[in-house]
Amino acid sequence: MSPNTRRHLQSAAVIIGFFLFWEAACVLFHVKEIVLPRPSQILVTLWERAPAIWPHTVQTLYTTLVGFALGIVSGVLIGVLIGSSRLAYDVGYPLLVGFSSIPKVAVVPIFVLWFGAGTVPAVLTAMIMSLFPIVVNVATGLATTEPELEDVMKALRATKLDILFNVGLPRAMPYFFASLKVSVTLAFVGTVIAETVASNRGIGNLMMIASSSFDVPLVFAGLLVLALLGVGLYAIFSVIEGRVIGWARRKDDFAMG
Amino acid sequence: MSNARDEFVRLQQVTLSYGRGERVVHALGETNLTVGKGDFVALVGPSGCGKSTILKLVTGLLSATTGWVMVAGREVGAEPVRVGMAFQNPTLLPWLSIRDNVMLPLKIVPPFRQEYRAKRKTEFRDRADALLEQVGLKGFADKYPWQLSGGMLQRASLCRALIHDPQLLMLDEPFGALDQFTREELWAVLQDLWMTRRPTVLLVTHDLKEAGYLANRVCVMRARPGHIVEDRHVDLPRPRTIDMTYEPDFVSLTQRLRALIVSARADDPLPAATGEPA
Missing domain, CATH: 1.20.5 (Single alpha-helices involved in coiled-coils or other helix-helix interfaces)
Structure with missing residues (x-):
């Protein structure tokens, strides 16, 4: 072996x-089952109620992925801005820290007010939950460029964009992927929060209804589904990470491929 | 040797200070220096004497507080001069193969940059491979930086500094972190590169033997404020060999340089207890 x-x-x-x-x-x-169901009961519930759980799962996955994708795009843009401009750093950082300290549950009603209950608030909540780690990591990655390397590039008369694309962004990639793995799980949290508060679909909503009717095995089945989705996405991003930034881990199979 | 009196770099009454008011720091006092086209000049001196500052002034990374820095007959930055740089730290990009690292300047510097997409798999690739072969890195082009030793990385770093045929080569203690034997090997490599391509070279170093072996002229600097106190020609035939560095003429040259630096350090108002060998 x-x-x-x-x-x-x-x-x-x-x-x-x-x-x-x-x-x-x-x-x-x-x-008692109503306090803590056995794992076997949860599995049985999951199996028997799968036709009912499945649409909710799809809904939650879809919402999370859309929110997460929006989070990546806006996170990278904001991170690049903050990481490459002094002014944007000074203005953006306090704003971001302040914004990310707000409990997201408190934001959901505002989104509902603006966009109505349903998918949109959930997407937005997932997005803002996943945004912060991405921004911070991309900005940090850009800021760690060696000053000597920057001198080399400047002596070659490289433009700011040249430096960003040839040095800054590749250097930020390991940080970016580390943040993705954190963010994708946070995106699930965001979706479920919003679904719990203001939606009639999704795993969050399913668990809300199940717990109000004391259907504890179903609540736990919902939790299990969320955990499985989270682990699955985490694993997918780990694989992509290994392919893209093998250099950061000094893997020999990266050099060969 | 190489007394091409075509001047390429000229520092005229240049000074550089940081800060203002009472906390002003004079990094460089009034400095005059002229370097001929294709010449090889070494700057030696105690730490903090402004050696690296001169390199940064000539490449336009810093601007002079007063005076003029002229490159290729015009004020620095006015003319697009091709510059190559190498430091003590090889600063190769870890996500690129050695070949791609060496080709980086071709991606950025005109006129190569316009043709980069078309030629990166043909002409430019061959050019990088030829240069790597010249410094003894044949067969390492597809490796990644972490697979190479410090001396090999420094060779690759020299290639990166030279691939775009720079008119000006700036070397800031490029061999400072290497062991004695690797260093001597690289001196020969650098001499060979300089003799075949003849860029104008400014070399900052702490190693007097290195300065004497490589350069046509050695400028000794003194700190606070930094200025040049001695400008010596080294009249040894090329190609030079390591054996020459043990001959009486060479030894007396390095001894003389050493004495100058020791006295510069003794005059320094700050105690010379920084632990750095002169």
Whole structure:
């Protein structure tokens, strides 16, 4: 067995062990289903109610991805601006910090006021949730360009755009991808918050209704779906990251490919 | 040697100060320096004497407080002069292969930049490979910077500084971080590159042997404010060899340079306890 498979098997065993422990604890201590359902119950619920859960899942995934995509585009633009201009840095940073300190639950009613309940507030909430880490990381990445390298470029009479595209942005890529992995999970949080407060579709809404009718296994099934979606997207971005910025990890397979 | 009296770089009564009022720092006192076209001039001196400042003035990265900096007969920046630079830190881009790193100036500097897309897989690629071969990096073009040793990176960095056939080559302690033997090897490589391409070179270094081996002229500088106290010609035939650096003439030259720098350090109002070898 290669050390790598061994490592994967070990981590899988620990994760499965966690759920077995949960199952066993619920059985041993006679925990009621309404307090904490067993993992097996959650899975059964997920399976039996799949036709009902599925449209909500699609809705949440769709909302999150649209919001996340908007977050990436605006985050990169704002990050480039803040990272390359002193004035934009001085103005933009306090604004951003202030804005990101606002609890997003408080913003959702405003979006509802503007755009009505439904998909749009959820998209926007996902977007602003995922925005901040992207902006900060892109700006930091741009700011870490070595001054000597900048001198080399300036001595070649490179324009600001030349420096940005040849040095700044590639240098910021590892930071950007690190932020994407954080942001994509935050985007889910944003979507679910908005769906819980003001929507009649999506996993957030499903969980709201389920909990108000004390259908706790369904609530947990919703949580499981969210967790799976989050892990899935995280994994996808990790793979893209490895392909694009292998140089930052000094992987030999990057050099070969 | 190479007394092409065509002047290429001229600093006339140049001074440079930072800050204002009582906290003003005179980085460079009145400095005059003329470098002929295709000449090789080394700047030596204690740290903080404004050696690197002169390089930055000549490339236009800093502007003089007073005086004139002329390059190719006009004020610096007026004429698009092709400049190559290399530092102690090779500053190669880690996401590009060595070949792409070397080709970076071709992507930016006119007239190459207009043809970059068309020629990057043909003519420019061959040009980079030929240069890499000349510095002994044949077969490393497709490697990435982290796969190479410090000396190899510095060779690649020299290639990047020379690929666009610069009229002016600025070297700021390029071999400072290398071990003695690698350094001596690279001196020969640099001499070879200079003799085949004849750019005008300004070299900043702490190593007097390096200055004597490579340069046609060695300028000794003194700090606070920085100025040039001695300008010596090195009349040794080319190509020079490492053995020459052990001959009496060469040794007396470096001893003389050393004495000048030691006295410059002793006169320095700040204690010379920075631990940097003269």
